[in-house]
Amino acid sequence: MSDAAPAAGLTPAAARVMQALHGADIYAGFAPIRAKDLQGWNGTHPALVRAVEEVRPELALDVGVWKGQSAVSIAEAMRRVRPDSALLAIDTFLGSPEHWNRERADRIMDSLGLVHGWPGLYWQFLSNMVHSGHADRVVPLPQTSENAAVILRRLGLRPDLVHIDAAHEYEPVRRDIEAYWALLRPGGVLIGDDYAWPGVKRAADEFAAAQRLPLEVQDPKWIIRKPA
Secondary structure, three states: OOOOOOOOOOOHHHHHHHHHHHOOOOOOOOOOOOOOOOOOOOOOOHHHHHHHHHHOOOEEEEEOOOOOHHHHHHHHHHHHHOOOOEEEEEEOOOOOHHHOOOOOOOOHHHHHOOEOOEOOHHHHHHHHHHHHOOOOOEEEEEOOHHHHHHHHHHHOOOOOEEEEOOOOOHHHHHHHHHHHHHHOOOOOEEEEOOOOOHHHHHHHHHHHHHHOOOOEEEOOEEEEEOOO
16 A cells, blocks of 8 residues: 555554545544444454464455454454554445344344344444544445455455455355455465354365465364465
């Protein structure tokens, strides 16, 4: 990423990403409208921190963020090892198919925060970033993972670290791996979640084998390193 003067309150890298994607600081004038709620799954796994410490990324991507539990973990590590960095958080903020299930005993659909039938996850995410003190570094991109990859490629935004935690089915997971591997800088790390899901495991195993690269599993995370 080219040099640019940071916008007020943003890290230099976040200011560049924010300008490229949104043309303005989307946090400007925003005050949290929801209480802090970082409920999630595997977002505090130590493998995330270890990946940040290994790569020291200027730009990292979190693909599939829910309410932002993993984004906070990654951002906290990035603040410590690379203060000028940015984390791009990609999600539709509409929930996954399993979240739209009123029959689940855990009532996960309530977490969508529906307002007139529309999920409020985006506002929960923004509120969580402000509450957690990471609005200076975390840039949200409300898009599908596939659309986001096209947008980033067009803008020439290439990450040093990618965390994939969007779909659980084989075909979309495989597409995400391929799309974000192409964007990942040489020497970067791709880390994914939910290795126990059959579709995720198959996609990760097949991709690593096709690339003739080792697949490291720190259950439920899986890791592939891109040669420098």
